[in-house]
Amino acid sequence: MNALLEKLxxxxxxxxxxxxxxxDDNQPAAWDALKQLFPHTRRARVIGVTGPPGAGKSTLTSCLIESARQRSMSVGVLAVDPSSPMSGGAILGDRIRMNRHTLDEEVFIRSLASRGHFGGITPATRGAIRVLDAMGKDVIIVETVGVGQDEVDIARLADTTVIVWVPGLGDDIQAMKAGILEVADIFVVNKAEHPDTEATSNYLRSVFKQEKNTSGIPRDWMPPVVETVATKSKGIDDLWDVLDRHREYTAGASDYFVSRKRKACRVELENFVHQGLSEKFSTRFAANGLLDEQAALITSGEADIYAVAERLLAEIR
Ligand SMILES: Nc1nc2c(ncn2[C@@H]2O[C@H](COP(=O)(O)OP(=O)(O)O)[C@@H](O)[C@H]2O)c(=O)[nH]1
Ligand SMILES: [Mg+2]
Structure with a gap:
């Protein structure tokens, strides 16, 4: 294991x-390795890219990789998208472009199975990000498909969350409004060659403005709206400008972002402990028939459910 970590x-x-x-296979040795890796993390800049399927997240990610490389930054990409499985790099929308990236040693692309959690951000996702961080990637892009809860999840683990939108999707934001407004750091209106682009961008800006006045969300960062045509690499410099601006902003003394980071850490910790307890419970009691046995005793009146529960909890402790 030590040799592996050293190489990594x-x-x-x-x-x-x-x-x-x-x-991803949830092997216990992996968590040991992560424990040893932890001191080597917290260097990378994590950018979350999320939004509805087909909005152009993968194509945009590809553009971001390209311009990050032009800026001499090494890049890691994690795709958490059960609908578009990728293996070893041949994945994202623009295949030719991605293939070029896979020949670049400084670009590392992986997908996560995220088993059982649709679009899910799990302790495994966070662990994989830390692996890329420890291997020295300057920028880590996490692509998740999402409408709703997933955006909130991605924001928990990204330093900057980019929501990818497309012209004409006006009404849909109403449905996901609460979640999105809470987590969006930057809004991209992709496919900006479309005639509805300006109307959609203006609409998004007005929604944020209105929300700022009414919601009392304690932040003074207004998510900028950037227009891109990812298939033509248009607007990518503008996107980097706001990404950099957001990075500077969060590096400053922003109570909002500090408390967001703490909350994210708390949620991760909680998920992790929950997962561990639930696994322990399963292997110890559920798998060996003990629960069925006790349930039979309780239904026949030979045992008291509260006493049994208390005993099992004490045993886990
Ligand atoms: N017209 C147009 N199509 C785009 C643009 N960006 C991406 N696409 C296309 O939209 C489709 C979905 O893109 P993809 O990146 O796979 O979307 P994802 O599901 O959000 O990752 C693909 O056919 C892309 O070529 C754009 O700016 N304009
Ligand atoms: Mg995609």
Whole structure:
């Protein structure tokens, strides 16, 4: 394991891939490895890219990779998208472009199975991000497909959350408004060659303005709206400008972002402990028939449910 970690922290792609696979398979050794990796993390800048299917997230991610490379930043990409499985890199929308990236040693792309959680952000997702962080990636892009809860989840683990939107999707924002307004740091209106673009951008700006006046959301960062045509790499410099602006903003003394980070950490911790307890419970009691046995005793009146529950809890402790 130590050899693996040593190679990983010096940027070895195969070690990183192996550890991510172990994390995705929920192997106990993976969590040990992460414990040792933790001191090597917290360096990378994590950008979440989310939005409805087909909005152009993958194409945009590809553009971001390209311009990050032009700025000499190394890049890691995690795709958490059960609807578009990818393996070893041949994944994102623009295949030719992505294939070029996969030949670039400084670009590392993986997908996560996120089993059982649709679009889900799990302790495994967070673990995989830390692997990319520890291997020295400057920028980590996490693409998730999402409408609703997923945006909130992604914002928990990203330093900056980019919501990708398309012209004409006006009404849909009403449905997801609460969640989105809470987490959006930057709004991208992609497919901006479409005639409805300006109307959609103006609409989004007006929604944020109105929300700021009425919601009392304690933040002074107004999510900027950036228009892009990802298939033509248009608007990507503008997007980087606001990404950099947001980074500067969050690096400053913003109570809002500090408390958001703490909340994210708390949620991750809570999820992790829950997951651990529930696994312990399953292997210890549920799998060996003990629960069925006790249920039979309780229904026949031979045992007291409260006493049994108390005993099981005490045993877990
Ligand atoms: N017209 C147009 N099509 C785009 C643009 N960006 C992406 N697409 C296309 O939209 C489709 C979905 O893109 P993809 O990146 O896979 O979307 P995702 O599901 O959000 O990851 C693909 O056919 C892309 O080529 C754009 O700016 N304009
Ligand atoms: Mg995609």
């Amino acid at each position: 922290t010096s940027g070895d792609v195969r070690s990183a891939a192996r550890l991510i696979r172990m994390i």
